[in-house]
Amino acid sequence: AGSFGALGADFSAIQVNPAGMGRFSSSNMSISLNNSSITNEALFNGETSTSKHNKFTMSSGGAVFTTDISAKNKGRKFSQFTVGYTRLKNFSNSRRYEGQNFYSLLDVYANDGAGIDPEFIFDDKPFSTGLAYDVGAVYYDESKFEYYPELTLGDMYHERSIQTGGGIGEFHIGYSENYMNRFYYGASLGIRRVKYDERYSHSERLLDTTDVTLRSFEYNYEQATEGTGFNLKLGVLFLPTDQFRIGLAFESPTVLNLEDEWTANMNATHDYGYEYVESEYVPEGQFGYRIKTPMKLRGSFAYILGMRGAINVDLEMSSMSNGRLKPSSNSSVYSNAYTFDNQNENVMILYRTIVNTRIGMEYMVYPDFYVRGGVAILPQPYDKEFIANSKPNMTYSGGVGWDNKYLSIDLSYRLLHVQDEYYAFDPTKIENRTDFKTNMHNVVLTGRLKF
Numbered sequence: 001a002g003s004f005g006a007l008g009a010d011f012s013a014i015q016v017n018p019a020g021m022g023r024f025s026s027s028n029m030s031i032s033l034n035n036s037s038i039t040n041e042a043l044f045n046g047e048t049s050t051s052k053h054n055k056f057t058m059s060s061g062g063a064v065f066t067t068d069i070s071a072k073n074k075g076r077k078f079s080q081f082t083v084g085y086t087r088l089k090n091f092s093n094s095r096r097y098e099g100q101n102f103y104s105l106l107d108v109y110a111n112d113g114a115g116i117d118p119e120f121i122f123d124d125k126p127f128s129t130g131l132a133y134d135v136g137a138v139y140y141d142e143s144k145f146e147y148y149p150e151l152t153l154g155d156m157y158h159e160r161s162i163q164t165g166g167g168i169g170e171f172h173i174g175y176s177e178n179y180m181n182r183f184y185y186g187a188s189l190g191i192r193r194v195k196y197d198e199r200y201s202h203s204e205r206l207l208d209t210t211d212v213t214l215r216s217f218e219y220n221y222e223q224a225t226e227g228t229g230f231n232l233k234l235g236v237l238f239l240p241t242d243q244f245r246i247g248l249a250f251e252s253p254t255v256l257n258l259e260d261e262w263t264a265n266m267n268a269t270h271d272y273g274y275e276y277v278e279s280e281y282v283p284e285g286q287f288g289y290r291i292k293t294p295m296k297l298r299g300s301f302a303y304i305l306g307m308r309g310a311i312n313v314d315l316e317m318s319s320m321s322n323g324r325l326k327p328s329s330n331s332s333v334y335s336n337a338y339t340f341d342n343q344n345e346n347v348m349i350l351y352r353t354i355v356n357t358r359i360g361m362e363y364m365v366y367p368d369f370y371v372r373g374g375v376a377i378l379p380q381p382y383d384k385e386f387i388a389n390s391k392p393n394m395t396y397s398g399g400v401g402w403d404n405k406y407l408s409i410d411l412s413y414r415l416l417h418v419q420d421e422y423y424a425f426d427p428t429k430i431e432n433r434t435d436f437k438t439n440m441h442n443v444v445l446t447g448r449l450k451f
Helices: 011-015 018-023 105-112 129-134 341-350
Strands: 028-044 047-068 076-090 093-101 138-141 146-149 156-179 183-206 214-238 244-251 255-270 273-276 284-292 296-305 309-319 324-327 353-366 369-378 393-403 407-423 433-450
Touching: 011 018, 011 028, 011 047, 011 076, 011 156, 018 076, 018 156, 018 183, 018 214, 018 244, 028 076, 028 093, 047 156, 076 183, 093 433, 105 129, 105 138, 105 146, 105 183, 129 138, 129 146, 129 255, 183 255, 324 341, 353 393
Parallel strands: none
Antiparallel strands: 028 047, 028 433, 047 076, 047 093, 076 156, 093 156, 138 146, 156 183, 183 214, 214 244, 214 255, 244 296, 255 273, 255 284, 284 324, 296 309, 309 353, 353 369, 369 393, 393 407, 407 433
16 A cells, blocks of 8 residues: 555655665665556436546666665665656546536536627637637627527536546655664655646537527547656654664655646537537647645654564655645746636645555565555545545555565555546536546556566
8 A cells, every 4th residue: 555664675665765765785676567447436416427447557667776885884784876767646547427417518608708709709718608609509699798508498418528648757866875774864856757638528418409409519628738847855764673663754845847738629519400610710728837746744653573574654744735836937938927826825725734644564474475465544635614525535455475585576456446526617516516436456566676
């Protein structure tokens, strides 16, 4: 379950506490391969939908170069230089929902164009009202200077499919040392790379078509986000006795420079035929900005079960309300920078401080053969006042490992259970909410060569 902060001597520990790399007394190379299988269940106004997704990736890889420095100073035993890559987040997923709803995406787009003459609507609202007006899904009332959806008072049948891809990966360079086999310290520089893409298709079909021409419409949206950021991790690890280990680590905020590119399109079916947007009028957008993530503090505690096993507990505290959106640092491209004042104020109101808890255990069943298990409790980052579902996300994991003098092989399984709320539009209406329950099944194979 990612609980490794006070144990160390494993490549994955650099993401928790870089001092854990000081536990290595030999050099090694490792690589981990992950297969992720995802099942999503959606509940939308009483109707349940399911979807599945599968993705194979490399989850980590790198090398630790260990140097014996005990001859130079009897207090310092070994130093380690670490280089590698860790995939922190996998965005690859496919979700969908469907069901009846009185409210429509067209209600939002009609309101979005209030006060704008049709002559300028495609310039001012190109991704919403402009598209809907162009395909006849909304009409303009000249006497009231308002747009209205081409709908009746009946329900619409909604269908939405959402595909996401990409991930967050971190390249890291670290240095650590072992002092008297009791005190370990380390630091690492992380170069974080973000790549995210999203595509969704939203369609609605009128169940009552009395006195309107519209029969159905489809709205398609695509977005791609890329960016890079940096962070610093510092950590110490102390062994007060042979049985107890205590770790403390700090992770600085990561400042990410991101750029979004997006486009949208729409079509509609009427009783008289099919309406669509000509390709040369399909809008495109681009925007650059920065995100500062909250810093993290991690405390770790481990107890060694003789020579046969260990128990580790990691506590990770993060004040999510300290995350910030900022204007792009590239002022030459984005001269009229948006300040994000409203968004940052909402972040401070909606989010809270959380403590993630990870508990793991390893036991040697036979010489060189180990079994492992763990659980992670990941609280919702939102203030309980603003979320209907306050249950934490849960991770359950287990695995086996074989380890000898030169080679080790590990096989693990992890189940991540996530519950979240999704609003396609207008979150003030509970009828627009979809409750997603997601089970992520991850099988990870790791090989490590010691030299």
